[in-house]
Amino acid sequence: MKRFGLFLFALVAGCTTDTGKDSTDADAERVFGVSASGTASASTLTGIWESTSPTKSGTLEQLSRLELRDSFVVFAARCTMSGQTPVTVGGRAAATVSAQLVEIQGSINDIKSIGNAECGVTASAGSLPACTAEQSSVCFELTGSGLNMHQGQNGTLSYKKISD
């Protein structure tokens, strides 16, 4: 079991939440429909990124993907569990993405049930600057082979580029 960050969840009957402002299941499905490309450039921020290590809890396993574009982001995850149909969650939010700053204008909040577990992603509106010598704890960093989202006490999410 892993949880990163501090958030408020709005759970509704049926344990399904989908309150992302621009959230559509289609975006999450589309992002997970992309096949990993060996030619994706990890030196550019825009594109589709996949977590380097799935989150595991027993037989529950979750893989997250992050799509960064000039004017929007999609944050999505797919959960699998033994004996259960895989679940895809996620949503899109308006954003401004540049080499210096990722600024998300909306929020993403999508949680669904899978078996006796919950699978979800949340992203709050806000900004994250590129890492510098002075700012290295709350920032994003292109390492050349991947992307690290350093969120201070909320931990670091590490991604590898799968598509431009």
Add this chain to the structure above:
Amino acid sequence: MQIALEVVAEHRRKRDAADLEEAQKSRPKPKQSSSP
């Protein structure tokens, strides 16, 4: 304001137990009646 990305993948029973524990912590303790 800082962006915060979070992924949730957890068993409901564990979460329910954590929520219950948190609720119990935040619940005010009953006052003990003072005996004369």
